[in-house]
Amino acid sequence: MLTATETLDARLIEKARNLKKQKNCLVLAHNYQTLAVQSIADYVGDSLEMALKATETRHDIILLCGIRIMAETAKLLNPEKKVLLSHAGAGCPLSEMKKLTDLKILQNRHPEAEVVCYVNATIDLRAASTVTCTSGNICRIIAALDKEREIICIPDRNLGNWAAYKTGRDLIMWDGYCSVHDQISAAEVKKVREKFPGHLLAVHPECSLEVCQLADYVCSTSQMIEYAKEHQKVIIGTEIGLYRQLACHYPEKELIPLSTRMSCADMSKTDLEAAVDTLAGELNEVNIPPLQQEKALRSLERMFLLLEK
Ligand code: SF4
Incomplete structure (x- = not known):
């Protein structure tokens, strides 16, 4: 017997599937999004991975479930596509x-x-x-x-x-x-490490330098996913959404969140209903003025060039 939330989610997921087909839409979701939102996505990843994924698609519309800067990165790399942001108020302080x-x-x-x-x-x-x-x-x-x-x-x-x-x-x-990351102190990290001495600690570099220096691995969200795949016992030091995703996909592993306080209010703004409504109404289209588009793209392309060095 499904709960009321599960029944609602099942209906919304079905509606999302139909809308995606009808509108020829690719749905991208960030690693910090809820599992329900990730369930309607064609691809789940970090900011840049999502934008690059969008360059490979023939879809007319891209719905980006995440925050504004991510939708803007997708638009920079795909200026001819219609890019929608899953929630109008999802920014990043x-x-x-x-x-x-x-x-x-x-x-x-x-x-x-x-x-x-x-x-x-x-x-x-x-x-x-x-x-x-x-x-x-x-x-x-x-x-x-x-x-x-x-x-x-x-x-x-x-x-x-x-x-x-x-x-x-x-x-x-x-x-x-x-x-979200800066609030974690070195003292708090030491306590968690003492409590779980057999666990490795992976943290995001948006944490303070003192916290990063206490970690076994300092990495992006996608690198953290790979790290968790390779190891059995890992403390996940980033936004709680990533821990939830990993705990769901790898129940056999002993994963622990560094802190349940690491929850991003902006990332949490998108729920399944918001994502489906955005797609249904083709809301929150992201547009970038041409001069900014040209300059910001040049800065992004220089990153790819330097990485080839
Ligand atoms: S966790 Fe939230 S506040 Fe922090 S960088 Fe990401 S979107 Fe911005």
Whole structure:
């Protein structure tokens, strides 16, 4: 006997399937989305993986279940497609913490500097940067840049601190942070590690440097999934949605969330109903002004070029 929620979900899943077919739509869901939302997705992954997946598709519409900057990345790489964001209010406080004017101040002080911009930033910031990076490749990007040039690294200080620590480069940074990851203290991590001495710890580099230094592996969400596949006992140090996904897919493993407080309000805005309504009404279309499109795409393409070095 199905519960009321399960019955509702089953109806919505059926409706989503029909709408996808009728509208020739590809559904992409981020690793932090709920299992119900992931169940209607054609592909589940991190921000960049989703955008790249969209480049391989012949679908007319892309519904991105996640946050605004992710839908914008999908639009950058697929300008001819109609890209919909699953919930109009799903932003990212980290991406909106600082403005273009703040970057201009830094650039005036350091006119020759490279600007490395994490993909979790507004489209203006990405358009004003010289290269985009992800949490999984920031160290490779920084290491590939000219040693003689200064580097401004925005918007996340924790990601920047981690990259500076790993590459030995001095980075000019802001004090931006993701409150979901930044709230975890080193003391809390030590306690969890003491409680589960046989477990490995994987954390996202949006956590503080002190927390990253206590981890066995510092990685993006997709790298964390691979790590959990390869090991039996892992503490998952990122947004709780990833732990839920892994616990569901690998029930035989001994996985533990680093903290159940690591829940992102913006990622949680999309539920199955919101995703289905968005698709039904073709709501929340993402559009990027042509100049920003050109510049932000150039910054993203430079990332791919540097990764080939
Ligand atoms: S987890 Fe942090 S970086 Fe990711 S969407 Fe939420 S606030 Fe932004």
